[in-house]
Structures are given as structure tokens and as C-alpha cells.
Amino acid sequence: MMKFASRLSSLYHGRSSGLERSLSTLSSRFVVAASSASCVPVPLSSSPPWNCSIIYGDSSTSTRLRFLSSQPDYTNYETWHKSNYEQPSNSHSLPSIHGHPHQQTSRDLHADLPRTSVLMELSDRVGALHDVLKYYWKYDVNITRIESRPVVYNRDSTAGGQSRPKFDFFVDFHGKVGDPNVNALLKELKGMTDKLLVLDEKEVHWFPRHISELDLIANRTLDAGIDLEADHPGFHDQAYRQRRSKLAESAQKHRVHDEIPTTEYTADETETWGIVWDTMESLWQKYACKEYLSSMNLMKKHCGYSRDTIPQLSTISSFLKLQTDVRLRPVAGLISSRDFLNGLAFRTFFCTQYIRHPSKPLYTPEPDVCHELLGHVPMFADRDFADFSQEIGLASLGASDEDILKLARCYWHSVEFGLCREGGKNKAYGAGLLSSFGELEYSCKERTEIEIHEQVGKIDGDGMPLCPEIKPWDPAVAAMQDFPITTYQPVYFLAESLQDAKLKMRRYCEMLPRPFFALYNAQTETVHIDRPVRRSMGVPEASPAG
Numbered sequence: 001m002m003k004f005a006s007r008l009s010s011l012y013h014g015r016s017s018g019l020e021r022s023l024s025t026l027s028s029r030f031v032v033a034a035s036s037a038s039c040v041p042v043p044l045s046s047s048p049p050w051n052c053s054i055i056y057g058d059s060s061t062s063t064r065l066r067f068l069s070s071q072p073d074y075t076n077y078e079t080w081h082k083s084n085y086e087q088p089s090n091s092h093s094l095p096s097i098h099g100h101p102h103q104q105t106s107r108d109l110h111a112d113l114p115r116t117s118v119l120m121e122l123s124d125r126v127g128a129l130h131d132v133l134k135y136y137w138k139y140d141v142n143i144t145r146i147e148s149r150p151v152v153y154n155r156d157s158t159a160g161g162q163s164r165p166k167f168d169f170f171v172d173f174h175g176k177v178g179d180p181n182v183n184a185l186l187k188e189l190k191g192m193t194d195k196l197l198v199l200d201e202k203e204v205h206w207f208p209r210h211i212s213e214l215d216l217i218a219n220r221t222l223d224a225g226i227d228l229e230a231d232h233p234g235f236h237d238q239a240y241r242q243r244r245s246k247l248a249e250s251a252q253k254h255r256v257h258d259e260i261p262t263t264e265y266t267a268d269e270t271e272t273w274g275i276v277w278d279t280m281e282s283l284w285q286k287y288a289c290k291e292y293l294s295s296m297n298l299m300k301k302h303c304g305y306s307r308d309t310i311p312q313l314s315t316i317s318s319f320l321k322l323q324t325d326v327r328l329r330p331v332a333g334l335i336s337s338r339d340f341l342n343g344l345a346f347r348t349f350f351c352t353q354y355i356r357h358p359s360k361p362l363y364t365p366e367p368d369v370c371h372e373l374l375g376h377v378p379m380f381a382d383r384d385f386a387d388f389s390q391e392i393g394l395a396s397l398g399a400s401d402e403d404i405l406k407l408a409r410c411y412w413h414s415v416e417f418g419l420c421r422e423g424g425k426n427k428a429y430g431a432g433l434l435s436s437f438g439e440l441e442y443s444c445k446e447r448t449e450i451e452i453h454e455q456v457g458k459i460d461g462d463g464m465p466l467c468p469e470i471k472p473w474d475p476a477v478a479a480m481q482d483f484p485i486t487t488y489q490p491v492y493f494l495a496e497s498l499q500d501a502k503l504k505m506r507r508y509c510e511m512l513p514r515p516f517f518a519l520y521n522a523q524t525e526t527v528h529i530d531r532p533v534r535r536s537m538g539v540p541e542a543s544p545a546g
Contacts, residue, residue, distance in 0.1 A: 114176040115144065115532035118186075120169045121151065121195035129169070135188045136173065139181040145172040145530050166194065172531050204398035204515045205338065206535040211346045211525035212256045214329065216540035218343075218350065219252050221333040232365055233357035244354045248332035251353065260314035260330055268358050270310055275361040276370045277307040279437045287444040288434055289420050289427040291498055295381035298323070310369065313351060316377055324386040325522055328377070334366060337408040338538070344393025345520060345527060349380060362437060375431030376415075385429065388502040389415060394518045395509035398533060403512055406479035410508070413478040414501060419443060419470070419494045426470070426494060429501075439488050443468060457490070465490045473501055475508035 122128045136143055147170040175182040177198060189196050208214055234240040243266075250261060265273075284293065299305040303316045317328040329343065331350040343350050351372045356364035364371065379385045392415075396407050418430040426444050433440045447455075447467060455467030464487055471477065473495035481491055495501035516529040 113174050115172055115174055116176055116182060117170065117172050117199040117201075117532055118189070119195070119197040119199060120171060120189060120193045122167055122169060122193055124165045124167060132169075132189065132192050135185055135192070139185040139188075141181060141185050142174045143171060144174065145170070147171075170199075201532045201534040202515050203536045204533045205400070205537045206539045207342055207397040207527075208346065209527050211348065214343055214346065214348060215255050216542070217335070217339040218254070218329060218331055220339055220540065221331070221335050227333075229365070233360045233363070237357065240357055247353045251330035251332040254330045256329075260312070260317060260328070262312055262314065263310075263353055265310045265355070269355045270308065272355055272358045272361045273310045273370060274307045276374065276435075279362060280374060280435070280440075281307075283437055283440050284434065287428050287440050289422055289429045289498070291382040291385065292378055292429060292434060295378040298381050299378050305373075310355075311373060313353065316373070320377070320380050323381050324383050326380045326386050337411075338396060338399075338404050341393050341396035341404070341407060341411065344389045345397055345518065346393070346525065347386060347390050347520070347522075349376065349389075351377075371431060371435040375433075375435030379415075379429060379431065379434075382498065384498040384502050388498065388505055390520070391502065391505050391509055394520065394527075395512055395514065397518050397527065397529075398515045398535070399512070403514075406512075409481060409483065410475050410478050410505065412483050413481060413491075413493045414473070414475075414495075414505070417443070417483075417489050417492060418473070418501065419492050420498060420501065421494060421496050429498060442488050443492055464488050468492050470494050473504060475505050476511075479508070 120132065122132065133143075149168050149170075151166045151168050173182075177183065177186070186196070186198070208217065228235045228241065234244075247263070250263075254260065284296065288296075296305065298319075299311070299316070302319045304311045313328050313330060320326040320328070324347075326347045326349060328351045329348050330353055333352065335350060340350055351369075352367055353369055355370060356368045380389070392407055392411055396404060399407065414430065416430045416432040418428070419426045419433075420429050421427070425446070428434055428440055428444055433443050452467055456469050458466045460466055468489060469491045471481075471491060471493050473493045478493050481493075483489060483491075495504070516531050516533055519528050519530075520526075521528060
């Protein structure tokens with residue numbers, strides 16, 4: 001404690017222009033870690049096993065300085081993880097457990113360490129923050145976030161006739177009101193601050209915190225994989241429907257970290273795959289982006305991709321996990337945009353296994369294994385694309401319905417139907433294009449200025465647009481652009497590169513009014529957030545809110 005107090009004293013009692021500069025100085029050199037054992041400033045190079053963020057800024061903006069180690073923000077995480085995620089192998093209360101230490105019941109999954117948020121108003125005087133922070137150490141309370149923002153000046157003049165500025169400090173810490181140490185801390189803070197408010201937990205849409213919670217949403221399908229519309233090519237084919245029912249049943253039984261079972265595809269299914277492959281192969285060489293072509297070569301080498309074999313999800317998922325830390329998760333049918341995007345936050349792609357009806361091998365009314373494995377999966381072997389997809393996924397966690405719609409549109413106009421510029425030509429990186437022979441050529445075909453002028457906005461006799469409009473990739477614009485699902489797209493968005501698409505998407509996500517900042521820790525397969533929330537809306541069955 002003496003070292004901690006001494007260091008803070010030198011910052012807050014030395015030459016300084018006030019609280020904001022002092023906090024900036026502190027954040028630029030140290031992470032302040034208030035643990036249950038000690039409270040000392042830790043040099044960044046020491047890779048602390050916690051995550052503390054210090055944020056400062058002016059009245060209109062705030063700058064977030066984050067120090068993120070490879071470990072989560074729990075100093076006692078190992079103990080917490082064992083008690084909440086690791087269960088005895090002979091436990092009879094875990095029917096879904098298959099021996100993996102990260103799998104657990106819904107009750108244990110939500111035994112997260114509680115957090116409290118407070119707003120402290122302090123006058124800008126020498127040593128003010130130091131005097132307050134020492135009580136967090138005194139009562140053994142672990143701070144996880146500090147954010148400062150200046151407030152309107154107090155009009156009461158000081159002895160020198162000058163107004164004294166005040167700062168609001170938003171502080172998150174472990175514990176809850178009612179805990180003896182938290183109550184004692186709050187009692188002390190009331191006498192030390194100009195204003196003290198305990199902030200209520202923000203209620204948000206339910207979202208997964210650990211990868212095992214994807215089990216709670218994977219089967220929330222909009223259809224069961226067998227509920228075919230009357231105009232579906234396989235509607236009257238009972239054998240086809242029984243096959244899809246069997247694949248759907250297998251997907252519904254899957255759990256995180258289970259080995260994906262081998263699917264024995266029939267001769268008819270393999271023949272359908274081969275027809276799609278033969279039709280698309282020459283078009284990929286002509287219109288696919290270089291990242292896709294490079295990744296496809298890797299898929300042929302490592303995952304058994306060929307015209308004569310439908311590759312296995314288990315083989316692909318294992319390869320992608322090593323390549324870009326992406327995994328595939330079998331799913332029985334279509335799921336909601338929110339649930340699908342939430343999976344991407346964990347670098348998990350929900351993937352169907354059924355194939356289109358053999359009577360129409362070049363047409364499918366819904367995503368099938370040809371669309372997934374020929375369109376989506378090769379791109380996930382590219383690091384920029386995998387990161388890009390996760391950016392959208394992280395932004396979806398706890399987001400409002402309005403923002404989910406915006407993110408879903410961004411996903412549609414990029415991951416599904418995105419174009420990028422390459423060698424002076426438009427190339428495709430969207431899966432909807434890379435698995436559709438007609439729309440791939442339609443979207444990337446070179447046209448004269450006269451053709452574009454005469455054809456944009458017009459449709460042919462089948463209701464298909466004659467020529468698409470190409471817009472520069474701007475997520476803010478894409479988020480407002482509606483799209484059809486039964487015809488070619490009238491509008492495509494063109495990025496300068498996949499890196500360009502990723503960076504612009506990241507900036508857009510940062511501008512969304514997100515309820516919290518989310519970080520995915522790949523080692524623990526857990527999402528960590530920087531403020532307390534209550535996941536009370538849209539809670540999956542068998543999952544308590546919290």
C-alpha cells in the first residue's frame with residue numbers, strides 16, 4: 001500500500017494542471033490494479049493478469065486507454081473459473097456435460113462476479129483522486145474501470161476569484177451494495193466526494209458471455225431445417241425431407257467442444273455438390289478476390305476440398321481453429337440475426353449441413369452446405385476477414401433491435417454480398433456471390449459507362465435488375481440500405497480491400513451507442529465487458545437473467 005500511495009502522491013501532489021492531466025499521466029505509464037492481496041501500480045511490460053481501463057476526456061468526447069493482457073480482469077480468476085466452470089466428473093446434475101472443463105449448467109454459468117458502478121463528483125484540487133482511491137484498497141475492493149469527464153464549472157468563486165472545475169469519475173468495481181466492504185466503502189466515499197451516485201445495472205438483450213452459452217441459442221431456429229415452404233424443390237420428396245430431419249436432429253444434439261460427427265453424404269448429394277463445383281470453378285478464377293483463391297488452395301490441401309467429395313465440418317473446423325481461431329458449429333436451420341451475429345463474437349460460424357434438392361442443383365432458397373462451404377468457409381481462413389466478421393459480432397452483443405438491424409444489413413452487404421477492388425477490377429468476397437454462378441458474374445461484370453447509365457434501376461422480364469449500382473463501402477450507408485432476398489442485389493458496396501472493409505467496420509462499430517465495451521478472450525473463450533449489465537431481455541430457455 002505504501003508504494004501505491006507514494007506513487008499516487010507523486011502524481012497528484014506534484015506539478016500538474018489538475019485531475020485530468022494526472023489521470024492521463026497515470027494511465028500512460030501504469031495500470032492501477034486493486035486486487036484482494038495488494039494494490040500497487042504495475043508496469044505495462046509485466047503483463048498483469050487483469051484488465052483495467054482508465055478513460056479521460058473533455059465534455060464532448062472521452063478517450064479510452066485500455067491495457068488488455070492475455071488474461072481476464074479477475075485477479076482470482078483461476079479460483080473463480082474452477083468453482084463456476086469446472087465440475088466434478090461424477091456430477092449427476094450436468095446432463096449436457098461431455099467431459100470438457102468449460103461445459104456447465106446454466107445456473108453455474110451465470111455465477112459471474114457481481115459488479116457495481118458509481119459516479120463520484122470531485123472538485124479539481126491537489127490530491128483529490130488519491131484521497132478517494134485509497135479507500136478502495138482499505139476495504140479490499142477491486143476496481144475494474146475508471147473514467148473521468150469534466151463537468152460544468154462550479155460558480156462558487158474560490159479565494160482567488162476563479163471558478164473551480166469539477167470532474168465526474170465513473171468507477172466500476174467488484175462487489176455489490178449490501179456487501180459489508182462495499183457498504184463501508186460507500187459510507188467513506190460520501191464524506192469524500194461532492195456527489196456520489198450508485199448507478200443501476202443497465203438492462204440489455206441477453207447475450208452469451210462464455211462460448212458454452214452458444215448452446216442456449218444454437219437451436220433457436222426460425223425453422224427446424226425440415227419445415228419447407230410449398231414452393232421448395234424438395235417439398236414433396238419425403239426421402240429428402242427425412243434426410244434433412246436426420247441432419248437437423250444431429251445438429252440439435254451438438255454441444256460446444258463436442259467433436260462434430262462425420263456426415264456420410266449420399267451419391268446424389270455428392271453429385272449435386274460436383275455440379276455446383278464445376279459451374280463455379282472457372283468463375284472463381286475470374287471474379288473471386290485473391291484472398292478467396294489463396295484460401296481455397298489451402299482448403300484443397302488441408303480439408304479435402306474437391307469436386308468429388310463434400311468435406312467434413314470437423315476437418316474444416318479443426319483447420320480453421322489453427323489458421324484463424326475460427327470454428328464451425330452445426331445448426332439445424334436458420335437462426336435470428338441476433339443469435340447468428342452473437343456467435344461471430346466468439347469466432348464461431350453457425351453452419352448448416354443439408355444440401356439443396358438434386359432436381360435444381362444450381363438453386364437453393366436457403367443457405368445449404370454448398371453455400372456455407374464454398375461461399376463462407378474459405379474466407380474464414382483469411383485473418384482480416386475473420387477479424388472483420390468478429391467486429392460485427394462483438395458489436396451485436398447486448399445491442400438494441402434497431403442496431404441489430406443495422407449490423408445485419410452491414411453483414412449482408414459485406415460478408416454475404418461484398419465486393420473489393422483488386423487490380424483495377426471489382427472482385428467478390430461475399431459468400432452469396434461466391435456460391436452463385438449467376439449473381440457472381442452479374443455483380444463483377446465490367447460494363448461501359450453507357451450501359452451503366454442506361455440499365456441501372458431497370459429490371460428484366462423476370463424481375464431481375466439489369467445492372468447493379470456500385471457504392472463505396474461505407475458501413476453507415478450500408479446500415480440503412482434495405483435488400484431483397486429473392487432477386488439479385490440492386491446495390492453492392494465496394495471496399496478498397498478487406499483491410500479497408502475491416503477498419504471502416506471497426507470505426508462504425510465504435511460509433512454505435514453500445515451499452516458496453518466487449519473484449520473476447522480466446523484463452524478462456526469468454527467475453528468480458530467493462531460495466532455491469534443485466535441480461536434480462538430475450539433470455540433463452542433454461543437460462544436465468546443476469
